[in-house]
Amino acid sequence: MKKKYLLNDIVDAMETGELQAYYQPQYNAKKGVIGGAEALVRWIKKDGTVVLPGEFIPVLEEAGQLSLVDWFVAEDACKTIKELSDKAIRISVNFGREHAKDDQFVDKLDKLVQSYGIDKNFFGVEITESDVVADKKEVIEWVCKIEAAGYMVSIDDFGSGMSSLSFVKDVPARVLKIDRSFLNDNCLTEKGRITLESVFYFAHRLKLLTVVEGVETQEQLQYINTCDCDYIQGFLFSKPVPKSEFLWMCREEAPVEIEAIDPFDSQSAVFEQVRVMIESVYKKFQLVKFANISKNSYTLMRRDNFLGTEIPETGTYDDCLKQIVDKTVPESREEVENAFNRKSLLDAYAAGKKKVLRIAKQFDENGEIHRVGIEDYFMENEGSKDVFIVSFLQILDFDDSTYV
Template identity: 80%
Template sequence: MEKKYLLNDIVAAMESGELQAYYQPQYNAKQGVIGGAEALVRWVKKDGTVVLPKDFIPILEEAGQLSLVDWFVVEDACKTIKQLGDRAVRISVNFGREHAGDGQFIEKLNRLVESYGIDKYYLGVEITESDVAADKEKVMNWVHDIEQAGYMVSIDDFGSGMSSMSFVKDVPARILKIDRSFLNDNCLTEKGKITLESVFYFAHRLNLITVVEGVETQEQLQFINTCDCDYIQGFIFSEPVPKGDFITMCVDEAPVEIKTTDPFDDQSAVFEQVRILIESVYKKFPVIKFANLSKNSYTFMRRENFLNSAIPETGTYDDCLRSVVDMTVPESKDEIEKAFNRKSLLDAYAAGKKRVLRIANQIDEHGNVHKVAIEDYFMENPRSKDVYIVSFLQSLDFEDGTYV
């Protein structure tokens, strides 16, 4: 079949309604409910034959006509969001980099959203890693404009190319869709697990929502859940389905059962174990501070009590101690200053001590007195001769005898 004839055939399919939007649900990885979807296109012929995108999208791309399909799909997504009403979930639509040169792109999106009376929150825009890599500056400016207009952008196929880490930090996207290539070894090899854990760590550090594509087996699902994934997209839950089926799934279906493993029974589930450990430390210590005594500097890792409004997040250690002393009751000021000034701590470190601990009463901004334990642990850095401490502040505002 000649390409020109095929292109005409595709256009005719759009006009006759053979070209349809399909939806692949994205399930909340912890609750088993549909929390989003990706809108895809399928060519459903009159005899029921389904033609996949790989068999006709390249023809449209070569002819420069792909945007016709993109706008067709996004309009159908808007209709679907409208039909779902209060059961609506975010539906993302793929847009190629050719749209980055369309000065009316945001205006077109806004018109569609306004015409169907839906919230921008529910319409997402997906771009592929390869599109960003191919025309980085132009695409990044486009993505910035989309985010500024109030739409959420996803980076699709993360990990399928070679420039992943370098561009994700610069692209103002809020969702990272992790490519199925990370699941090729079925999450069974140690190397594969460590690689996937690293991707999730990277994503969480950047405060990105994570979606894993191509999940098909229980082994993949269980390991991905130890990595604290947000959403699962794959045949293990659902293949792409017609709009009517998708609406029924969102409205009528019960949550799917997600079998989880005990992270402490699986010694390879390092990410989940570390996450649980950090959460437990946060629950016990409302204030955690790192300090370089040699360079007279500090930064807070956590501060969730009255110190939050009294002491800057980072600065010189001496200034931080001065603020802590100022908040201490008069009868304990000298003791706290003598124990935790930099010279005293450096002397204690030189003497071989592992920590310095004091209990004191401190006064918050409302005049309330709190009993706290201030505990400094000396830490070593193999790449530096500087002296470091990690400081923990624990509230002791509980009845006497709690620890007896």
């Protein structure tokens, strides 16, 4: 089949200004303001004919010259960031995996960004999920260099292919762009919602910023917001636009109105309800601990500078209790030890108790004394005969106005 366009046609289009960078804004999902953008390439002929990327990008790929367009768009993004001045937002540019073979990539990017005198925090690098999967080791090393140089890397099109969650763990990116394929059912089916919730939970646990692509309906937007998404990219807010229009949007456009969402509405995600509940628990208690009493082990789920105590994230339950006892005033140490040692807890569980509670006085790092509530709740696990607890420690220093 004869190719419609040749490489020379594309190069000519770059030189004559027919090849242009378009920008699709990414909106803060809660505030409705532009918080970022993706730079895309468009071929607009002099007669107004639009040549879709699918018609000319494969030509560049086959010729091994896709980097020409990548750098062309990157330079236009730098110009745009500079023109926005104090209204600048982060603009991300797609770079294909062939750049991973270029040892000078970061140096070239640094020189480009420096030549326009812009802050590199405003320039983002996007790599596609398929590129990571295709050359995992090489691409990961490349991303490490980009991040080390101070640029924010996004994984684009997550979920579009046969992806494995493990590669996201290994790639030191800071943004996960969730592919539009997750929205195919308009977030109306239970399976679709659960799948999307799981992706967000996974991203949040890895402390990744999230961007959802392809948002086109209010139903999608409302459901996505129950999952605590950071940014929305899609036709519901804006299609990709020419540079002049994008500059106006960043400088002048009013925030998009976002409808209020009730996280406990029957159509909202159970995930959001759980998230709100966990946040509430974390606000109330300075230390939350999960422990297997039978196996003498624990893991901290929450640790907020509890009395200045440096308790390790995980370890033996006995060692953790010793640190808590050591913080207790001398006259109460024996009582705390006797109440919360593993034998006492196992006996309390065997006796059918649901919890063990004590309020003791403890020292902080400055020697000041505080009242501290220590609550251990026994947890059932049908899959194990071991005895588990969730332990909550809360500083109970209330001023006089608290009491009525």
